[in-house]
Amino acid sequence: MKKKIIISMHYMEIGGAESSLIGLLEALDPSKVDIDLFVFAHHGVFMSAIPNYVNLLPEDNGYAMMEEPLAMVFKKGHPLIGMARLLAKWKMNRFYKQNPSEKDRSAGFAYIGNEVGRVLHNLYNFGEYDLAISYNYPHNIVLENVMAKKKIAWLHTDYRHISINENLEFPIWRKYDQIVSISPGVTEGFLSVFPSLKDKILECENMLPKAYIETKATQASIDKEVDVLTLCSVGRISNAKNYDNIPNMASELKELFKLHGSKIKYKDFKWVIVGPGDHSTIDALSEDLGVRDNVIFMGPSDNPYPYIKGCDIYVHPSRYEGKSIVVREAQVLCKPVIITNYPTAVSQINNGVDGVICELDNKSVAEAIYALVMDSNRQSTIINYLKTHDYTGGAEVEKIYSLIGLNDNMEK
Template sequence: MKKKIFIFSHAMEIGGAERALLGFLDSVDYSKYDIDLFLLKHSGELLDLIPNEVNLLPEIPQYSAVMQPMVSALKDGQIKVVLGRLVGKIKAKNYSIKHSAQSSAVAIDYSHKYVVDSLPKINDKNYDCAISFLTPHYIVSKKVNADKKIAWIHTDYSTIEVDVQSELQMWSRFDNIVSISDDVTAAFLKKFPELKSKIVLIENILSKTFIEEQSNEFDVSNEMPAGSIKLLSIGRFCEAKNFDNVPEIASLIKAKGIDFKWYIIGYGSDEALIKSKIAEYNISDTVIILGKKDNPYPYIKACDIYVQPSRYEGKCVAVREAQILDKPVVITNYTTAQSQLNDGFDGAIVPMDNAGCANALADFILDKDKQNRFISNMKTMDYSNQNEVEKIYKIIGD
């Protein structure tokens, strides 16, 4: 008899966690497991890539309202949800004032914490296992019936301000907590040492076949023409990804006389800031924003070097995808960088400061022998982590 698994996430926008979720769903043995996937909203470019074997549960208006602008949710009659979100917003603001810290993590946590009691049960099923793939995890903890419950950590907790007591109550409701790397685990346990016995390491699962097939879907030579050395970075335009510093780094490299283009794929709230920095450093001929792309893999295939210049990461999915496509990778020395790659073997870790990053990246661009050595080493590695799904089966009891 098949076991029943419930999975919760927000939507299927382009992002590392969403692509990791697809990798997990692609790896499940559907002869043994039935998967119900519940999303707050049926939106996002990756929605159509959900495997056909997955049962995508219908949207529920109250849950969709959690992601809507509050004015829209109010027009749709979701008064209780809006009131809960307002309470959460006020309490998050008070927390920030009291602790002299601006924390989007607290705001997101509270937005779910003070709404969840106004939401209906998702359904009346009892699952063998319920997985909350993206924080906050209140919905799975309170609105799903399951014999076992698992929550995922995708974030480096050393980089964010959280209400520890509030989140401790949330995490404690789960039987297991999945961490995607040892560094993510260490940062998490510094804030929540009481939860050590619940932690299980399961690295992001990626489909090598899918990535390779998608990388051949179309030609990008009109957007990334031959001639110059092509650098590529992918991610949301937000503080974590550090794209606002790319124009200065690029200007320092360009001053060394190196002919290159640095392409950025993504979208987000920092787009205006990044564009203003491009103008400030007069680097628009070198730093080129390609925008939001449903399929980033042909661009990865076309680049010469993949660069992740982040301030912080949990474990960057785009880096792994670049390695799957045998691209030399350079990442900044963020807290979890050592668990992202083997420095000097299948990638390079460079300083976080702009001058140090520029110098090291320039040296790497010019060192073709090192790039070729990394490529040869990557061909010996399996970055898909397909067997990690077995750890989920073990938690469930198989």
């Protein structure tokens, strides 16, 4: 008899968690498990990537209000949810006022889940599952509103770099049977905050939908000048991504081009950045530093993969990451990758083998790009390695099967 799994996700917009969820769905074997997918709000480009053997549960009007603009929540006739979200916002602001921190303020979903979860109806009408997976925040929903013999929550973030209310989150995490961490670095960061939860950790690499990535990468072509080096970075403009320093990195790289122009096969470079967010301040800095024509923001895209496929080097200059999905996606597309030495970097790249790790400062990033450009043999070695290795992580699904007593030898 097949096992029943339900997976909860807030939406399916372009993002690392969404991409890895599609990878997990593709890795799950429909001959072994029946899969229900509960997406709070049915929007996002990855909705169309959900495999046809996955049972997409109907959108629920209440759950869909989790991230709608507040005015829209009230307009659509959900005053209780609107009031709960206002209360969550007030509590969150009070917490940060009492606990000022330079870290990213990422506690919002925990407050929303805590308050809004109280006024949402449960999902017991879907029946009892063998396994319930909360794939992203808020983790209250699966914990409190789903019937399942076993429940697990996915951990995507390095807790060393976000400001959270430990007293609010701990009671949620500790009630899960397992906490799935995407990398050793993410595990280390989480346990630095919640050391007593060590025995609940299950490390499981992100799973990526290779066929989907490769297909999307060929759906458009990017105009490229042969004698212009094309760099690419993909992601939302945020403190974590460190895009505010790209103009400085580009300025350093431009100086290297000037100093060593006769040795470089490219006459110039373009750094293409794909992702949402306000880049007006970064544009102004680029103008001041004389790299306005080099640093190019493309804005958000439903399909960033042609940009990755069309670049010469993928650069990921983050201040911190859990484990970047887009770095793996670039490796799936066999692109040389340069990442900064954030705390979880060594779990992402085998330095010099399948990518390059450089120090987290502007000059070091520029020098790493220049060094890779000048070493065509190293580029070829990295590309050839990527072509012969699997970066989809599909075998990790066995860890999920083991939680519900499944294995390769079971009768189908």
